[in-house]
Structure formats: structure tokens, C-alpha cells
Amino acid sequence: xxxxxxxxxxxxxxxxxxxxxxxxxxxxxxxxxxxxxxxxxxxxxxxxxxxxxxxxxxxxxxxxxxxxxxxxxxxxxxxxxxxxxxxxxxxxxxxxxxxxxxxxxxxxxxxxxxxxxxxxxxxxxxxxxxxxxxxxxxxxxxxxxxxxxxxxxxxxxxxxxxxxxxxxxxxxxxxxxxxxxxxxxxxxxxxxxxxxxxxxxxxxxxxxxxxxxxxxxxxxxxxxxx
Amino acid sequence: xxxxxxxxxxxxxxxxxxxxxxxxxxxxxxxxxxxxxxxxxxxxxxxxxxxxxxxxxxxxxxxxxxxxxxxxxxxxxxxxxxxxxxxxxxxxxxxxxxxxxxxxxxxxxxxxxxxxxxxxxxxxxxxxxxxxxxxxxxxxxxxxxxxxxxxxxxxxxxxxxxxxxxxxxxxxxxxxxxxxxxxxxxxxxxxxxxxxxxxxxxxxxxxxxxxxxxxxxxxxxxxxxxxxxxxxxxxxxxxxxxxxxxxxxxxxxxxxxxxxxxxxxxxxxxxxxxxxxxxxxxxx
Amino acid sequence: xxxxxxxxxxxxxxxxxxxxxxxxxxxxxxxxxxxxxxxxxxxxxxxxxxxxxxxxxxxxxxxxxxxxxxxxxxxxxxxxxxxxxxxxxxxxxxxxxxxxxxxxxxxxxxxxxxxxxxxxxxxxxxxxxxxxxxxxxxxxxxxxxxxxxxxxxxxxxxxxxxxxxxxxxxxxxxxxxxxxxxxxxxxxxxxxxxxxxxxxxxxxxxxxxxxxxxxxxxxxxxxxxxxxxxxxxxxxxxxxxxxxxxxxxxxxxxxxxxxxxxx
Numbered sequence: 127x128x129x130x131x132x133x134x135x136x137x138x139x140x141x142x143x144x145x146x147x148x149x150x151x152x153x154x155x156x157x158x159x160x161x162x163x164x165x166x167x168x169x170x171x172x173x174x175x176x177x178x179x180x181x182x183x184x185x186x187x188x189x190x191x192x193x194x195x196x197x198x199x200x201x202x203x204x205x206x207x208x209x210x211x212x213x214x215x216x217x218x219x220x221x222x223x224x225x226x227x228x229x230x231x232x233x234x235x236x237x238x239x240x241x242x243x244x245x246x247x248x249x250x251x252x253x254x255x256x257x258x259x260x261x262x263x264x265x266x267x268x269x270x271x272x273x274x275x276x277x278x279x280x281x282x283x284x285x286x287x288x289x290x291x292x293x294x295x296x297x298x299x300x301x302x303x304x305x306x307x308x309x310x311x312x313x314x315x316x317x318x319x320x321x322x323x324x325x326x327x328x329x330x331x332x333x334x335x336x337x338x339x340x341x342x343x344x345x346x347x348x349x350x351x352x
Numbered sequence: 353x354x355x356x357x358x359x360x361x362x363x364x365x366x367x368x369x370x371x372x373x374x375x376x377x378x379x380x381x382x383x384x385x386x387x388x389x390x391x392x393x394x395x396x397x398x399x400x401x402x403x404x405x406x407x408x409x410x411x412x413x414x415x416x417x418x419x420x421x422x423x424x425x426x427x428x429x430x431x432x433x434x435x436x437x438x439x440x441x442x443x444x445x446x447x448x449x450x451x452x453x454x455x456x457x458x459x460x461x462x463x464x465x466x467x468x469x470x471x472x473x474x475x476x477x478x479x480x481x482x483x484x485x486x487x488x489x490x491x492x493x494x495x496x497x498x499x500x501x502x503x504x505x506x507x508x509x510x511x512x513x514x515x516x517x518x519x520x521x522x523x524x525x526x527x528x529x530x531x532x533x534x535x536x537x538x539x540x541x542x543x544x545x546x547x548x549x550x551x552x553x554x555x556x557x558x559x560x561x562x563x564x565x566x567x568x569x570x571x572x573x574x575x576x577x578x579x580x581x582x583x584x585x586x587x588x589x590x591x592x593x594x595x596x597x598x599x600x601x602x603x604x605x606x607x608x609x610x611x612x613x614x615x616x617x618x619x620x621x622x623x624x625x626x627x628x629x630x631x632x633x634x635x636x
Numbered sequence: 637x638x639x640x641x642x643x644x645x646x647x648x649x650x651x652x653x654x655x656x657x658x659x660x661x662x663x664x665x666x667x668x669x670x671x672x673x674x675x676x677x678x679x680x681x682x683x684x685x686x687x688x689x690x691x692x693x694x695x696x697x698x699x700x701x702x703x704x705x706x707x708x709x710x711x712x713x714x715x716x717x718x719x720x721x722x723x724x725x726x727x728x729x730x731x732x733x734x735x736x737x738x739x740x741x742x743x744x745x746x747x748x749x750x751x752x753x754x755x756x757x758x759x760x761x762x763x764x765x766x767x768x769x770x771x772x773x774x775x776x777x778x779x780x781x782x783x784x785x786x787x788x789x790x791x792x793x794x795x796x797x798x799x800x801x802x803x804x805x806x807x808x809x810x811x812x813x814x815x816x817x818x819x820x821x822x823x824x825x826x827x828x829x830x831x832x833x834x835x836x837x838x839x840x841x842x843x844x845x846x847x848x849x850x851x852x853x854x855x856x857x858x859x860x861x862x863x864x865x866x867x868x869x870x871x872x873x874x875x876x877x878x879x880x881x882x883x884x885x886x887x888x889x890x891x892x893x894x895x896x897x898x899x
Contacts, residue, residue, distance in 0.1 A: 137883075139890065140886070140887025140890050140891075141887055141891050182879060183878050185879060185883050204671055204861070204862075207876070224832065224833050225829040496721065496722045497722075500729075500756070504747060504754070507754055507765065508747060575763055575764060575765040577765050
């Protein structure tokens with residue numbers, strides 16, 4: 127479902143003396159449906175960069191990043207957007223929303239974009255928000271004013287609203303209390319059970335041990351200094 | 353006769369104006385630019401109409417001038433006298449007798465006939481002007497038949513007054529093509545724009561001539577749910593008793609007493625001569 | 637599941653569009669395809685050619701070279717630059733819409749809000765006052781203007797309301813392509829947010845395609861699927877909006893993105 131072949135990435139800072147920062151070289155991995163793979167490695171090894179490349183948020187300099195048959199390294203913007211709507215979900219650490227949009231809408235949006243009946247989409251959003259213990263009185267408010275932990279949970283609810291065949295998780299359990307952490311882990315297990323291919327970054331070793339089938343050390347892809 | 357050329361204008365100028373008139377007749381409702389001349393009267397006193405009248409006039413014509421329906425206002429009298437002196441044509445106050453009628457803001461009540469020419473004095477020929485100040489743009493709108501704006505004006509009327517409040521200079525569509533300002537005639541007169549007579553419109557200051565040939569289709573613009581109505585003041589003429597002519601309101605005294613009389617003086621006089629008497633009238 | 641954005645036929649195809657002001661370059665060699673439902677942002681600083689490009693596409697300026705192909709309702713692509721003027725103007729009040737930066741450029745200031753919104757309907761032949769007014773009320777509601785303001789003139793409206801009125805006036809005929817020139821320029825931040833939210837909703841609801849010129853990165857991040865970065869008349873970078881903003885490749889884009897103040 128997710129496959130990387132010989133992927134390289136470097137940043138060129140044109141305004142800082144054209145400094146070249148190589149980040150990844152020869153990255154390769156594969157995630158099959160129903161499998162959860164953890165990216166590990168020290169801070170700065172390129173875990174987040176790799177995740178963002180798989181989502182199409184960062185460009186790959188070479189290689190192929192194929193998700194559900196679409197090569198994100200070469201796909202047109204509209205094909206990447208279609209892939210993100212239909213097949214590829216991403217739970218980032220930070221929530222980015224339009225001011226004024228109510229929480230319920232934020233969570234239901236991925237379903238509404240796919241023309242799911244409004245009623246069904248809202249029901250699913252309510253179910254997830256309830257599961258993640260977001261008080262019902264907050265549902266009609268914009269999450270912009272929520273606490274960090276609440277925003278994170280809204281973000282997770284949004285990421286799990288639609289059953290994506292491929293899912294990227296960037297520290298989904300960070301800054302969660304034990305109860306909500308358990309909820310998120312069971313959501314991940316459910317997703318695996320229905321056949322989602324999951325690629326994630328988990329600093330939480332216990333969580334990683336519980337949901338991940340194997341780990342890939344991103345340091346292996348760190349370019350060797352010439 | 354006098355030292356003037358017949359009907360004041362020189363023959364070359366008349367030819368120029370006649371060409372504009374012919375073009376106007378060929379393209380009903382289209383505003384033809386023409387080189388308007390200085391006339392011995394100020395703009396706003398009918399310089400456009402006078403030039404058109406001068407261009408179509410022949411020595412055999414019988415000329416009539418009305419100003420808001422009346423033959424005896426200053427404006428009507430001075431224009432009539434102008435052509436008496438410069439063309440030596442016969443003049444008349446009787447609509448039926450006249451061959452050329454110059455008018456300001458009315459169409460005579462007596463139906464016009466084939467062979468007659470009605471010449472309108474026009475202050476602002478462009479019906480789109482009040483909503484679109486650019487001449488370049490209004491010309492383009494005419495050429496492309498983009499007349500949505502005309503209905504915006506009527507929409508505004510209804511939204512503000514509950515009905516189409518435009519009572520004069522009511523815009524018309526001519527021969528399904530050009531939207532035209534019929535000059536500031538009351539909308540009561542609009543149905544008479546469909547006529548056996550030739551109707552010519554002259555705007556001196558704005559340098560435009562346009563025309564409605566005999567029996568041209570002329571439709572007043574409206575909405576399906578707010579249809580055009582050729583309305584007039586309710587009531588009958590206090591002098592001749594007629595109830596289907598356009599009426600002027602006359603204040604009688606400081607106490608606010610008033611009466612309605614025919615705006616068309618010739619029409620009223622003729623009726624009274626026939627023995628019709630209104631509420632306030634005395635047999636003539 | 638049917639994806640609402642998936643539509644394979646191109647709606648607008650711009651090819652080699654160039655405009656020169658004497659020896660100065662307005663915009664040069666711009667090419668791209670826009671698909672139904674797609675929103676494209678064009679960013680760049682003042683004088684980068686983004687407004688020239690927008691006006692060339694919308695037919696307000698005549699480019700020196702290139703083609704602007706648009707898919708008519710019959711499906712065929714036609715070069716709008718070679719259309720007759722009546723056809724192009726008809727397009728301008730049916731399938732196309734243009735939202736100006738300054739609302740007074742896009743509104744009739746001496747006509748009521750209802751008249752402004754209803755004009756495009758009347759321009760395409762609507763002749764039932766009641767129906768026109770109903771549509772105007774509906775559209776005022778959609779842009780969050782109270783029904784009781786329908787007979788007020790735009791001069792009595794705030795800047796944000798004027799801009800929303802302009803949007804209603806443009807969208808009432810259900811256009812398929814909207815050009816927007818700095819739609820949030822000159823508005824207070826709180827007013828901007830409301831307008832952006834509104835635009836976003838309308839774009840999605842109506843499946844609109846749009847080309848939005850702005851120098852505001854927050855606007856494109858919220859509204860645009862794709863981004864084109866212009867400098868000195870040329871497109872220096874283009875791609876998926878979040879990719880261009882988060883991983884800019886060209887030096888100028890990097891400068892542009894890094895110059896945005898963080899709040």
C-alpha cells in the first residue's frame with residue numbers, strides 16, 4: 127500500500143549561501159495493508175521529513191514514493207489531492223484549521239469532502255469526539271481556542287473520521303492522558319484490523335510495542351558524509 | 353422673403369442632418385451622431401428639435417409646435433415664430449391640420465396619421481446614462497444588446513416605491529433591438545409611439561438624432577409581475593369633460609383647490625368647440 | 637465512493653501567455669491547466685506580474701502572445717482571446733466571474749444591494765421581479781448579509797460587507813470559474829477570516845474553480861489547492877500549495893515564505 131524506492135532528499139537554502147543540507151539517501155520501505163510500521167531514529171534523523179514526503183508535503187529529489195498506486199514524487203497536484211481525500215490520511219502533531227469553523231465540522235470534513243451524507247458524517251464525528259472525551263459543549267465551537275491536548279484529540283478524530291486505506295501518524299499519543307492514549311491505541315488497532323497500512327512516529331515506546339509490527343530506523347538512510 | 357436661407361440652416365447642413373435622419377429611420381432606435389449647429393436659442397430650448405424640423409421642412413408644410421401639450425407657452429410660441437420668419441411656412445394649432453409637429457414632452461391626443469412628422473426635443477438621448485456614466489461603455493452596451501442594466505433601473509424603482517415609479521422618459525425597446533429613451537413624454541403616451549406617423553428625435557446639446565419609422569414595434573420595458581401601465585391622473589378634464597386624455601393639475605387658489613385639465617390644449621379646445629363641457633367649464 | 641473533485645476534463649488551459657509593456661515584461665510564457673473544482677493561487681510581490689496575468693486571463697487586458705482556452709458547456713475548448721467581444725462579455729456574466737480587490741470597482745455604488753446582486757440575472761434575461769428578489773435575498777443570506785439590508789446602497793456598508801456583496805453579485809448566476817484579485821486586501825484581519833471561511837464554503841459547495849491572486853500566504857494556504865509563484869513576470873515555482881509553502885524549492889519562494897511574520 128505504501129512503498130518507497132531509493133528516495134533521496136536534500137534541502138537547498140538559496141538565501142543562506144546556497145547551503146545544501148542532505149537529509150535522506152536511498153530510503154526504501156514497504157508497508158502492507160493491515161500492517162503498522164514505526165519510523166525510529168534520533169531526533170534530526172529525518173523521520174518527520176520522510177513522513178511529510180510520503181504525504182506529498184515535501185518533494186522528493188529522486189526515487190519513487192508510491193501510495194495506493196500513485197507516485198507522489200511525480201504526481202500532479204490534483205492527483206495528490208485526490209489521493210489525500212480518498213486513500214491517504216495524516217495525523218500531524220498540530221491542528222491547522224480555518225477560524226470560525228465548528229469542531230464538529232472540522233472532524234466531519236474529510237467525510238463531507240467525499241460526499242458522505244451530512245447526517246452520517248456528523249454522527250461519525252460525534253462518535254469520535256465522544257470517544258476522545260471532548261466535552262459536548264465544545265463541539266459547536268472552533269477548536270482554535272482549545273487547549274493543546276484538546277486540539278490534538280480533535281486532530282486525531284479528524285484523521286480517523288474516514289477509513290483511509292493508508293494512514294500516517296506523527297506522534298499520535300504525545301501529550302495525551304492515559305485514558306485518551308488508550309482510546310487512540312485502540313483506534314489504531316481497529317484501523318489495522320480493517321486493513322489500513324500505517325506508517326508512524328511513536329516516541330512512546332510502550333505504544334509502539336503495542337501497535338507496531340516492526341520498526342525502520344531512519345538513520346540507515348542518513349547520507350554518509352563524503 | 354428674408355436674408356435667411358429657407359428654414360434658417362444652410363443647405364449643406366440640412367443635407368448632413370437628413371442623412372442622419374435617414375440613417376436613424378433605417379436603424380430604428382439607434383442614436384445617430386450628427387454635427388449639431390449653434391442655433392439662435394440656448395441649449396435646452398429645443399435646438400435639436402429645431403434642427404430636425406428645419407431639415408425636413410418644405411415651403412408647403414403646415415407647422416405646429418407644442419410644449420407639454422400646449423401651443424401657447426413661450427417656448428412653443430417662439431419656435432413657431434422662428435419658422436414663420438425664417439421659412440415663411442404656414443402654422444397651425446390643430447393637430448389634424450399640421451404636417452410637421454415639433455413637440456416637447458408630449459404626443460398629441462388626436463391620433464397622428466400617415467404623412468405627418470412628429471419631431472421630439474430630447475434633452476438626454478441615452479437611456480442608460482443614469483446608471484452607466486461612460487459613453488464608451490453605453491455605446492458598447494447598445495451594440496451588444498446588453499440591456500440588463502435597464503431592468504436594474506426598473507428593479508430599483510419597484511424596490512423603493514413598490515411599483516415602477518418612472519412616470520416619464522419611460523424606456524422602450526424598439527423593433528426588438530435598441531432600447532430607446534422616448535424623451536420625457538409621460539408614460540401615458542408610450543403606447544402612441546406605435547404610430548402611422550414618422551417620429552424623429554433630436555438632441556442638440558448631445559448631438560444625437562434617432563427615429564421611429566411608421567408602425568415600428570415599440571415595447572415599454574417591464575417585469576412579468578409588474579407589467580407596464582400607461583397611467584395618468586384619475587379623473588376627467590374640468591373644461592371639456594374627457595376622461596381618457598393626459599391631465600395637468602392646476603392649483604386654483606391659496607386654499608389648495610385644484611382642478612385637472614387636458615394637457616393637450618388643441619384637443620381640449622376642439623372638444624369644447626364640439627360642445628363638450630366639463631365640471632368647471634363654460635360652453636365656448 | 638464518488639470523489640467530488642475528480643473530474644478529468646480540463647476547464648481552463650493557459651498556454652504561453654505573455655504580455656509586454658513596451659520593453660518591460662508584464663508576464664511571460666505562463667502555462668497551466670486548471671481542472672473543475674480546483675482553486676489555484678498566484679502569489680508574488682507587487683510588480684511580479686500576477687495581476688497582469690489575471691487580467692489577461694479574464695480578458696481585461698489583451699496579451700501579446702498565448703492562448704486562454706476555456707471549456708464551454710458543450711465541452712469543447714475554445715480560445716477566449718479569439719472569441720468575438722459579445723461572446724466574451726456573455727462569458728463574463730455567465731460562466732465567469734471576477735472579484736475585484738476594491739469592492740467599488742465591482743459594484744454599482746448607486747444601486748441597492750438587491751439591484752447589484754440581481755443585475756447578472758437581469759442581464760441574462762430574468763424578467764420576474766419577485767423571482768429576482770427571492771434570489772437576491774437567498775444570496776445575501778449566503779454571504780451573511782441580513783435581508784433587511786437588501787434595499788440599502790453599498791455606500792452604507794462596511795468594507796467587509798461590500799466585499800461579500802460583490803461575491804454574491806458574482807456568484808448568483810452559478811459561474812464555473814471565478815477570478816479573484818486580492819479578495820481580502822485592505823480588510824481587517826477578523827473580517828478577512830470571515831470572508832475566507834465564506835469563500836472556502838462557497839467554493840466547495842458550488843464546486844467552483846478559481847484563480848486567486850494575492851500576496852497573502854495565509855489566504856492561499858486556506859483557499860488554494862495549487863500555487864504558482866511569480867517573480868518579474870515569470871512563474872518561478874508551482875505545485876501543491878502546502879508543498880510549495882512548506883518545502884519551497886526556488887530561492888525567491890524561500891524568501892517569500894520565510895518573510896511571513898509568525899504570530
